[in-house]
Amino acid sequence: MYKIPSITIPRATYLAKIQPFMRKGLIKALTGQRRVGKSYLLFQLMDAIQQEEKEANVIYINKENLQFDFIRNAQDLNDYILSQLRPGGRNYIFIDEIQDIAEFEKALRSLLLDENNDLYITGSNAKMLSGELATYLSGRFVEFKVYSLSYPEFLLFHKLENSDASLELYFQFGGLPYLINLPLTDQAFEYLKSVYSTIIFRDVVSRYNLRNSSFLEKLVLFLAGNTGSLFSAKRISDYLKSQHTNMAPNQIQLYTEYLTNAYIVHQADRYDIVGRRIFESGSKFYFENTGIRNAIVGYDPKDRGQLLENIVYNHLLYLGYEVKVGYIGTHEIDFVGERKGEVLYVQAALRLDGEATLDREFGNLLKIADAYPKIVVTNDQFEGNTYRGVQHVNIKDFLVKND
Numbered sequence: 556m557y558k559i560p561s562i563t564i565p566r567a568t569y570l571a572k573i574q575p576f577m578r579k580g581l582i583k584a585l586t587g588q589r590r591v592g593k594s595y596l597l598f599q600l601m602d603a604i605q606q607e608e609k610e611a612n613v614i615y616i617n618k619e620n621l622q623f624d625f626i627r628n629a630q631d632l633n634d635y636i637l638s639q640l641r642p643g644g645r646n647y648i649f650i651d652e653i654q655d656i657a658e659f660e661k662a663l664r665s666l667l668l669d670e671n672n673d674l675y676i677t678g679s680n681a682k683m684l685s686g687e688l689a690t691y692l693s694g695r696f697v698e699f700k701v702y703s704l705s706y707p708e709f710l711l712f713h714k715l716e717n718s719d720a721s722l723e724l725y726f727q728f729g730g731l732p733y734l735i736n737l738p739l740t741d742q743a744f745e746y747l748k749s750v751y752s753t754i755i756f757r758d759v760v761s762r763y764n765l766r767n768s769s770f771l772e773k774l775v776l777f778l779a780g781n782t783g784s785l786f787s788a789k790r791i792s793d794y795l796k797s798q799h800t801n802m803a804p805n806q807i808q809l810y811t812e813y814l815t816n817a818y819i820v821h822q823a824d825r826y827d828i829v830g831r832r833i834f835e836s837g838s839k840f841y842f843e844n845t846g847i848r849n850a851i852v853g854y855d856p857k858d859r860g861q862l863l864e865n866i867v868y869n870h871l872l873y874l875g876y877e878v879k880v881g882y883i884g885t886h887e888i889d890f891v892g893e894r895k896g897e898v899l900y901v902q903a904a905l906r907l908d909g910e911a912t913l914d915r916e917f918g919n920l921l922k923i924a925d926a927y928p929k930i931v932v933t934n935d936q937f938e939g940n941t942y943r944g945v946q947h948v949n950i951k952d953f954l955v956k957n958d
Contacts, residue, residue, distance in 0.1 A: 557615040559598045564712055564732075568873075568957070569596055569701060574603070576697055578645070578673055582663060584684060585677040587701035588818035588843045589758065590750050592732045593677040596701065597649050600675060604647055612641040618652040629661040636666060647673050654678045660691040667695055679758055681816045703844045704730030705873045706866075706954035713739075722951055726862045727854050729846025747850035751819075758817035765813075770802055774810055778820055778840045779852035782861045783868075785825070785880070787836045811840070818843050823868065826879035826891055828923060839880050841868045859934070860905040863950060864889065867903040867932050870954055886919045898927040906935040907947075917942045 569585075576583055577600070585593045594617070604611050614636060616623050626632050632650075640646050648666065653659050653676045666672050678684075684698055704712060706722070709730045715721040728739050731750065737743045755775070760768045777791065788804035788811070795802060802810075815822050821841050825834035842848035845862055868890060871878045876892030876899065892899040900923060902916045920929040921943060930946040930953075937947040 557601075557613075557617070559602050560595070563595050563599055563602075564735075565599055566592065566596060566708060568705075568708075569699060570599060570603075573600065573699055577604075580667065580670055580695070582667070582692065582696035583675045584696050584698045585675070585701050586681065586683060586698055586818075587679065588703070589679045589754050590731050590733060591701050591703050591818075591843075593679075593701050594651050595732065597651060597675060597677060601647070601649060608645075611647055612639075612644060613647045613649065614639045615649045616651065618650075618655040626656055628657040629659055632656050632659060633662040633665055636662070640669075640672075643671075645671050645673060648675065650674075650676045652677060652679060654680045654683050664691045664695075667692070679754075679817065680762070681818060700872070702730075702869065702873050703846075704732060705870060706730075706951075707957065717951055717955060719951075722954075726845060726859065726866065727849060729844040729849070731844060731846060734846070743846070744850045747844075747846045751847050751850060754817055754819055759813050759819075762817075763813055765810075767802075770800060771810055771813075773798075773800055774802075774807065775814065775819065776852060778811075778814075779842065779848045782841060782848060782858075783839055783864045785837055785839055787838075815840075819847070821868070821872065823878055823880050823890075826881050828881045828883045828888065828891065833879070834882070841865045843869070845869075863905055863932075863934060864903040867901060867950070867953065870956075871899075871901065874957070883919070883922050886922055888919055888923070898925070900927060900929040902931045904931065904933050906933055907931075907937060913942065917945050920945050 573583055585596055587593055601613050601615070604613060616626065616635070618626070626635055636648060663674060666674060684696065706725055709725050710717060710721060712732060712735045724739050728734060728743050731747065733746065734743055737746055755771065759765065759771065765771060773795065777795065788808040791807050792802055792804045811822070814820050819842070821843060823839045823841065825837045827834065842865055845865055848865070868878060871890060871892045874894070876894045879891045881888030881891035881900065888900055889903050890901040892901065900920055902920060904912060904916050907913055907916065916931045920931070923929065928946070930948050932948050932950055932953045934950050936949060940947055
């Protein structure tokens with residue numbers, strides 16, 4: 556049995572994306588970092604079903620609940636669900652944190668053979684929908700990436716107005732939904748540290764059988780202290796060697812892949828705007844949740860430039876963009892966002908405090924010859940709102956943009 560929490564705040568953007576696929580012969584897969592709210596989205600979908608069908612047969616499996624520890628592999632999963640099906644009617648099947656079940660894709664393929672089965676799954680590993688699953692279920696699933704609360708969601712959840720003080724709280728504590736139950740003080744950071752530890756040890760160390768967890772944590776500390784900096788595996792290796800920590804570049808590349816698989820960080824590759832190609836080396840890393848980043852490395856107001864850039868990147872992901880770091884010659888464009896064939900160029904800076912900054916932030920964008928939108932996002936105001944046709948947007952205004 557399951558119980559839908561009495562207090563759930565709808566995340567309308569995600570529900571609107573998922574609902575057109577309900578009762579369709581496709582697996583609805585919700586992916587994202589632990590604790591970003593995937594389970595609550597499942598509850599909201601279950602509630603919507605039961606509002607429309609009072610006697611709906613809803614089957615719910617939560618692999619974080621010891622009650623379901625006996626479901627270890629595809630056969631266990633298939634046997635349990637078959638025992639819960641209601642013949643002759645539609646069955647709504649929800650499986651939370653499915654990556655903890657070995658070869659789960661085999662059971663899903665079998666269950667899809669019955670057109671009365673409507674399947675929903677969540678997972679906290681970015682590779683969950685690749686490899687075997689993609690082979691077994693090609694064309695039979697649709698993925699919905701779930702992120703930490705966007706700034707408008709943060710304001711809604713915490714019942715705040717869009718103000719400088721609210722933005723400061725968002726910078727500092729990030730957007731994990733559970734924080735509405737805690738004061739936004741050091742107590743919240745203790746919770747964020749516990750979430751980070753869970754992700755590291757369950758989704759990285761345990762999943763990949765890592766022996767050198769100490770190095771892994773040093774790597775995360777390094778990425779947290781250098782958020783948004785351009786690095787290659789060799790450069791990270793050289794730096795850590797200077798700190799008396801030896802790890803070969805190929806091992807660093809593997810460990811950063813593990814971290815991105817667990818959604819602790821996102822990797823933004825370098826992109827040649829003119830040649831329309833991805834560079835083979837050099838990437839930037841941004842934290843899925845700035846609160847977790849701050850809990851790891853500490854919150855220092857002097858890091859606000861890094862945090863603003865991280866938050867702009869995360870908001871572009873939330874809006875559905877595929878985001879890269881752009882280059883036109885030797886000039887860097889912070890973000891090139893692509894969505895549905897359209898492109899958006901974004902520069903992010905804490906403030907425009909001189910001609911050199913104006914030339915860099917606006918000038919780099921002006922070097923791009925195409926007519927796609929170009930904007931500079933900062934924490935300060937700017938008279939006239941445009942500079943030679945490039946739009947300037949305050950960070951609070953940018954973050955409430957939902958299209």
